[in-house]
Amino acid sequence: MLRSAGVRFLVVAVLGLLMLIPLLMVSDVVSSRRTYHTDVLDQVGEEWGGKQVIAGPMLVLPVTEDVVEQRKRDVIDPATGRVMVHEASGLPVQESYEVTVSTARDPVVLLPGQFTARLSTRTELRHRGIFDVPVYQATVEMEFDFPLSQAEKLLVGAEKVDWAGAQLVARLQSNRALRGAASLKAGNTDFGLEPRNDDEPGLSVALNDPRGHDRYALRLDLNGADSLRIAPVGRTTKVEMRSDWPHPSFDGAFLPNTHDITDTGFVAEWMIPHLARNLAQASRMPASSASDMLRQASSDTSFGFSFYQPNDFYQKAWRASKYGLLTVALTFLTVFLIEGRRETPLHPVQYILIGLAQAIFILLMLAYAEQIGFGPAYALSAGATTLLLTAFGVFGLRLGRRAAVLGLMLGVLYAVLYLILQSTDYALLAGASLAFLALGATMYSTRNEEWYGPTGSAGWLLRQKPVPPPLPDAAPPQSPPLP
Known part of the structure; x- marks a missing residue:
């Protein structure tokens, strides 16, 4: 990794964007668990x-309405009691009559x-x-x-x-x-x-x-x-x-x-x-x-x-995954500023491990929240993640006492994130303010940074061997001293 602060900053920024991939995967897991929870609610509710x-x-x-209808009926011969028929056609003789029918x-x-x-x-x-x-x-x-x-x-x-x-x-x-x-x-x-x-x-x-x-x-x-x-x-x-x-x-x-x-x-x-x-x-x-x-x-x-179940832990876990990029970015910035005095810059793999730990934090929080509730689960997961990254800063990143700064920042970050997740109405306000303050702090901390590196020129993109200074001209021969 190049020594230029500008190059290292761009690499860290790209790594932060790449962390969107595990964060999106975590968000899918949260959505899947929430869907399963909703299905259980619907199933039990329908059974009840x-x-x-x-x-x-x-x-x-x-x-009803009484309607008079015209109908026909066969004529009965009163003497014989039989239906009268026409002599020519042999068909029954019929007569018309009226009947009153009650119609709906x-x-x-x-x-x-x-x-x-x-x-x-x-x-x-x-x-x-x-x-x-x-x-x-x-x-x-x-x-x-x-x-x-x-x-x-x-x-x-x-x-x-x-x-x-x-x-x-x-x-x-x-x-x-x-x-x-x-x-x-x-x-x-x-x-x-x-x-x-x-x-x-x-x-x-x-x-x-x-x-x-x-x-x-x-x-x-x-x-x-x-x-x-x-x-x-x-x-x-x-x-x-x-x-x-x-x-x-x-x-x-x-x-x-x-x-x-x-x-x-x-x-x-x-x-x-x-x-x-x-x-x-x-x-x-x-x-x-x-x-x-x-x-x-x-x-x-x-x-x-x-x-209504206000602000349930599935909503909080889903929102935590949405704020995950901000959390990772602030942690990367802190590590970047802390490790700026190291002789050997951190490797990208070390940044990736830090980002994965914070993505897994959301899964830990959700898994424990389903068992013990949101408050204890958040405290347990945030504490474990803070201890892990602080220990990694001491033993893995060789930050020494500066790892305490990382631990303090993570403690403040997770405390602020908890307040954001607890308040649905003010979540956007708190998140936007936190991002703005973090950006301002970064600008202030890097105000004297030499982004092009120690050479101060565009040559920071290439590793060039230093050009040796020109050799001094040979001294003119001196004439021998006079006797």
């Missing part, structure tokens, strides 16, 4: 009940007027291998009424509502999530809930004549994982959610009007008017279209919260 979205209830009122029309679909829902969840941790999966048990209590007076306004001609065939329908994400109580009450009347019979998940119940009831109360107990949502089906919708999960991520079509989050859980409230969602309060449509409306409400207008 999965994501839950509640849409409904909805009241479906059958509509598109039903009336009503959504609730005042809709109030209270949802509360209790979190449990399920274990699968080395992973903990948060799941919940939820209690859903809904109170609602229906604007029955709107039904008559949608009728046309001689149509009439078949009140006895009224059916209440609600949609769930999955029926297998239902546990414990599931009841529908109107005053002192209990209705028996049944699964829907139209290949859609959810519940249905025959209400007979709903005109005898003013308000309904529906209660469901269900299991779930990852998220809980509900659709605002009422003309006026008021929803309250309570949970013991301290890190909710409110999502969906609407954010809560108010919320209170503590270390022991949260309470959130929504108040949504009918103008805020594109659902008709009263409409006429086929039963299949009514199911489509509930499905659309589930996907387009539902809201709630997800069980």
Whole structure:
């Protein structure tokens, strides 16, 4: 390796860029482990009940119309009791008559007027291998009424509502999530809930004549994982959610009007008017279209919260791999400045070993974090890497006391990196500031450096033998002294 500081700096810079290869490989390992972790969460969550979205209830009122039809029938001879036939053709004699037939029309679909829902969840941790999966048990209590007076306004001609065939329908994400109580009450009347019979998940119940009831109360107990949502089906919708999960991520079509989050859980409230969602309060449509409306409400207008796990160690390990180049570059710069006084420059292989140790640090941190948590894993991995590189500086790089400078820099670097990984919002600010300060410190430390080498010319690119100075001219012969 050439003695020129400029050449050595360029070589170190190229080696730093080459360290992107192991850092990218480490990043792939982190992503693979994170994907595996996500798959375990999804698998256990689906076995427990999965994501839950509640849409409904909805009241479906059958509509019929009496239609007079013209029909024909064979004429019976009253004397013989036989069908009369034409003498010429032998065909039966027929007569016309009228019959009134009750024909089914598109039903009336009503959504609730005042809709109030209270949802509360209790979190449990399920274990699968080395992973903990948060799941919940939820209690859903809904109170609602229906604007029955709107039904008559949608009728046309001689149509009439078949009140006895009224059916209440609600949609769930999955029926297998239902546990414990599931009841529908109107005053002192209990209705028996049944699964829907139209290949859609959810519940249905025959209400007979709903005109005898003013308000309904529906209660469901269900299991779930990852998220809980509900659709605002009422003309006026008021929803309250309570949970013991301290890190909710409110999502969906609407954010809560108010919320209170503590270390022991949260309470959130929504108040949504009918103008805020594109659902008709009263409409006429086929039963299949009514199911489509509930499905659309589930996907387009539902809201709630997800069980967010803030800044988990997979996110931190992935971000550490992204900051890995900065960590390697700062370490290389420190070693470069420390070893500048050595008679023999360090070999590129020694720089590569330093970079590989810092790449393996990320794998160590992730592997131990899966077993003992992020904080202890980070302290153990950072301490081991700092001791290793400091010992390498003493015995491998022959830095002597200057290896203490390397150890101190690594301690500060890993402490700053820990703060960066802990703060998602300020990570970019901290990382950019650290890079700027490191560059400024390098500029200051190398302000007197002779980048072209001791010769001070472009000849630093080639090793040329020094040109010997010219020999002095031979002294002129002296004449012998006079006698």
